[in-house]
Amino acid sequence: MSKQIINSEYKVGILGGGQLGKMLTLAAHNWDVEMWALDASKDFPTGRVCNNFVEGDFNNYEDVLAFGRDKDVITVEIESVNVKALLQLQAEGKKVHPRPQALQVIKDKGLQKQFYVDHDLPTSPFKIFENEQDIQMAIGNGELQFPFVQKARQGGYDGRGVAVIKDESDWDKILPVKSIVEPLVNFTKELSVVVARNESGEVKTFPVVEMEFNPDTNMVEFLVCPAEVSKEIVELADKIAIATIEAFDVCGLLAVEMFLTEDNKILINEVAPRPHNSGHHTIDACVTSQFQQHLRGILNFPLGNTDVKMPSVMVNLLGADGYTGHAIYENMDKCMAVEGAKFHLYGKKMTKPFRKMGHATILNRDIEKAKEGGRFVMKTLKIRTED
Numbered sequence: 066m067s068k069q070i071i072n073s074e075y076k077v078g079i080l081g082g083g084q085l086g087k088m089l090t091l092a093a094h095n096w097d098v099e100m101w102a103l104d105a106s107k108d109f110p111t112g113r114v115c116n117n118f119v120e121g122d123f124n125n126y127e128d129v130l131a132f133g134r135d136k137d138v139i140t141v142e143i144e145s146v147n148v149k150a151l152l153q154l155q156a157e158g159k160k161v162h163p164r165p166q167a168l169q170v171i172k173d174k175g176l177q178k179q180f181y182v183d184h185d186l187p188t189s190p191f192k193i194f195e196n197e198q199d200i201q202m203a204i205g206n207g208e209l210q211f212p213f214v215q216k217a218r219q220g221g222y223d224g225r226g227v228a229v230i231k232d233e234s235d236w237d238k239i240l241p242v243k244s245i246v247e248p249l250v251n252f253t254k255e256l257s258v259v260v261a262r263n264e265s266g267e268v269k270t271f272p273v274v275e276m277e278f279n280p281d282t283n284m285v286e287f288l289v290c291p292a293e294v295s296k297e298i299v300e301l302a303d304k305i306a307i308a309t310i311e312a313f314d315v316c317g318l319l320a321v322e323m324f325l326t327e328d329n330k331i332l333i334n335e336v337a338p339r340p341h342n343s344g345h346h347t348i349d350a351c352v353t354s355q356f357q358q359h360l361r362g363i364l365n366f367p368l369g370n371t372d373v374k375m376p377s378v379m380v381n382l383l384g385a386d387g388y389t390g391h392a393i394y395e396n397m398d399k400c401m402a403v404e405g406a407k408f409h410l411y412g413k414k415m416t417k418p419f420r421k422m423g424h425a426t427i428l429n430r431d432i433e434k435a436k437e438g439g440r441f442v443m444k445t446l447k448i449r450t451e452d
């Protein structure tokens with residue numbers, strides 16, 4: 066007889082112990098499901114809420130195998146994990162969501178881009194390079210033109226691993242690694258759709274959101290839900306997100322980051338098969354949070370309603386520039402007074418410049434007021450160290 070899922074004996078293992086694992090564990094606490102996490106230190110955010118924290122390396126074959134063997138379902142909160150061990154666990158009959166074969170494609174931006182081409186999913190054209198000399202050669206013989214964006218094939222996150230090369234003078238930014246190069250897309254907006262799927266094949270999208278990025282750090286700093294785009298664009302973004310999760314054939318969440326171009330086309334930028342920064346507002350602003358939806362997807366429950374309860378703006382709370390050390394949250398009291406503001410601090414003891422320390426969602430029926438609140442929090446809350 067198969068094990069009952071809602072039963073404290075049913076074990077879900079997460080590779081990664083960061084804030085996504087923490088919020089996933091918090092969502093599971095509402096149900097009687099036992100969560101386990103694997104990462105280097107119990108001091109990481111997930112360790113604060115997950116009693117079953119195993120210290121180890123999710124990139125190490127043996128560690129992942131040993132961690133996964135007594136779990137009922139294994140999932141991830143980060144892509145850069147040991148896929149070989151996940152394939153082995155899958156071969157031994159374990160449920161692994163997302164599917165390791167899809168994870169293998171997604172964690173390599175070269176394979177990921179080729180996947181879109183092979184599945185007729187819209188993305189910008191790209192070329193693959195072994196090293197920076199080959200890029201230089203391609204420029205020399207006219208195969209490659211400025212401006213372009215270079216991305217490390219593996220291991221990039223939060224904009225690290227992305228170099229925008231406008232002209233010759235940006236050459237010092239070039240990354241000395243295996244990479245893909247694509248044209249600089251002149252987008253009007255960056256959109257994201259978090260979509261979920263379960264083992265029965267049910268698929269549901271969260272409302273499309275609009276991201277605003279900090280031009281210096283390349284990190285999302287402002288996220289608006291619902292996106293201020295036409296009905297046609299909403300429908301197109303939804304359609305692309307659904308086609309993408311079906312093509313990857315994964316269960317749980319897939320966040321699909323997209324560019325909206327001047328001629329109202331949508332290009333897929335990249336995907337993440339896990340909870341995502343662009344879905345954090347769903348905890349407070351939607352009927353079902355992305356974290357609960359991920360659990361529903363990987364445990365094969367019916368997917369939850371994704372309707373927006375109230376429009377919102379989400380801001381990442383980043384470590385202030387110039388401060389590294391034990392974190393303090395200056396002006397938290399002033400920020401708590403912002404109408405409709407909900408704070409999620411991840412519990413990272415140490416701050417450093419631009420480190421993601423938490424996020425705030427500001428809910429307001431008037432989206433302009435929510436944005437005002439978001440701007441206030443961003444300029445008022447200072448995450449720094451004691452002098």
Ligand SMILES: Nc1ncnc2c1ncn2[C@@H]1O[C@H](COP(=O)(O)OP(=O)(O)OP(=O)(O)O)[C@@H](O)[C@H]1O
Nearest residue numbers: 214221222223224225227247248249250278283335
């Ligand atoms: N081809 C492009 N044209 C213009 N801007 C781009 C392009 N590719 C990436 N960018 C900008 O750089 C940001 C980061 O790129 P991308 O999402 O590929 O990298 P990442 O490091 O994996 O990101 P994340 O911040 O999602 O972890 C994008 O959100 C976008 O603002």
Ligand SMILES: [Mg+2]
Nearest residue numbers: 224322334335
């Ligand atoms: Mg991205």
